[in-house]
Amino acid sequence: MAIAAPLIRADIVDLTEFRDLVTRYAVQGVPKTILNDRLYFDGVLPEPEVLAAVLQAAGHPGEEAGT
Amino acid sequence: MHLLSERDADAVRARLAPLAGPVRLVFFTDGGGGIIVPGRECRSCGETQRLLEDVASCSELLTLEVHDRLRDSDAFARYGIDKIPGLALVGAADYGIRYYGMPAGYELRLMLELVLDVGRGDGELLPETRAALTGVAQDVHLQVLSTPT
Numbered sequence: 001m002a003i004a005a006p007l008i009r010a011d012i013v014d015l016t017e018f019r020d021l022v023t024r025y026a027v028q029g030v031p032k033t034i035l036n037d038r039l040y041f042d043g044v045l046p047e048p049e050v051l052a053a054v055l056q057a058a059g060h061p062g063e064e065a066g067t
Numbered sequence: 068m069h070l071l072s073e074r075d076a077d078a079v080r081a082r083l084a085p086l087a088g089p090v091r092l093v094f095f096t097d098g099g100g101g102i103i104v105p106g107r108e109c110r111s112c113g114e115t116q117r118l119l120e121d122v123a124s125c126s127e128l129l130t131l132e133v134h135d136r137l138r139d140s141d142a143f144a145r146y147g148i149d150k151i152p153g154l155a156l157v158g159a160a161d162y163g164i165r166y167y168g169m170p171a172g173y174e175l176r177l178m179l180e181l182v183l184d185v186g187r188g189d190g191e192l193l194p195e196t197r198a199a200l201t202g203v204a205q206d207v208h209l210q211v212l213s214t215p216t
Contacts, residue, residue, distance in 0.1 A: 002209070003162045003190040005200040009147070010209040012177070014168025017111060018150055027212055034210040051196050058205045 001054060008054065070114060070171075071121040082179045083126040087187040088158055091130050092119050095143060095153040098135040115152040115169040122175075128186065154178075158185040173216045 002010040015022055015030065025034055033050075034040050035057035041049070071079060096112040116133060123131040134142040136151060146155045147165075154166040156178075164185060170178040184190045192200075 001190065001192065001196070001200060002164050003184060003188060004192055004197055005203045005207075007203050007205060008200070008207045008209065009163025009165070010211065011165045011167060012181075012211045012213065013150075014170075014174065015212050015214050017152070017168040021212060025210075025212060031211050031213040034212065036206070036208050047193055047196055051199055054207055054209070055199065055203070057207045058203045060202070 001050070007058070069121050070118045071125075076121060076125055079122055079125040079175075079179065082176075083129070083182065086126055086128045086183055089128045089130070090182050090186045091132055091155075091157040092123055092182075093132045093134065093142075093146060093155040093157055094119055095134050095146070095148045095151050095155075096136065097151055098133075098137075109151050111169040112152045115154075118169065118171065118175075119154070122179075129182070156181050156185045159188050162188075171215065174213075 002008045013021065015027065021027070025032065025040070029042055031044065032040060032042050033053070035053055039053060039057050041053050045053075069076075094116060096116055097109045098112075119131050123129045136143065142148075146153075146161070147163075148155065150167045152167070152169060154170070155161065156164045156166065162185060164181055166178055166181070168174070
């Protein structure tokens with residue numbers, strides 16, 4: 001999605017190297033995806049659901065991801 | 068010393084065979100010599116760099132650039148890197164794809180998939196996803212937090 005949209009950027013973060021993020025983002029299972037530091041979803045979701053979360057983070061209507 | 072065995076290197080070469088265009092592996096590290104704060108030292112930076120050197124040698128389309136935190140802080144700012152070891156995967160454009168940590172084992176397979184996507188300049192999305200993404204008009208920063216499997 002980062003390739004398809006210039007305003008989207010994506011980090012893949014190995015938590016074993018950055019343990020402080022486990023606490024910071026209250027990680028209880030992986031993968032956990034954080035969007036703009038305020039939304040999140042757990043696990044691997046189907047592409048339409050990931051898209052819905054991305055659109056929500058971008059300010060589009062929808063309530064798919066947790067806050 | 069190589070981190071990839073000859074057998075693993077063969078597998079990486081095979082995986083990278085379809086690479087469609089040049090990809091720069093822009094690696095961010097702490098090369099040592101600076102002040103080390105206990106608990107904040109970069110334990111895997113050296114190994115990660117050696118691994119990336121091995122991976123880069125597996126395809127003529129891959130190049131590795133190394134930036135040191137102390138000597139090259141401008142590059143950290145330019146690529147938006149806030150942790151080390153950090154890696155920017157840059158193809159025809161910088162699509163904002165970063166990998167933080169050491170991509171070993173299964174994570175290496177994931178990184179190679181990213182390299183192929185970046186080299187192609189395309190992420191194999193559904194047509195409807197692609198269409199919806201054209202409407203994204205605000206910054207979205209995704210952080211996928213994971214652990215090696």
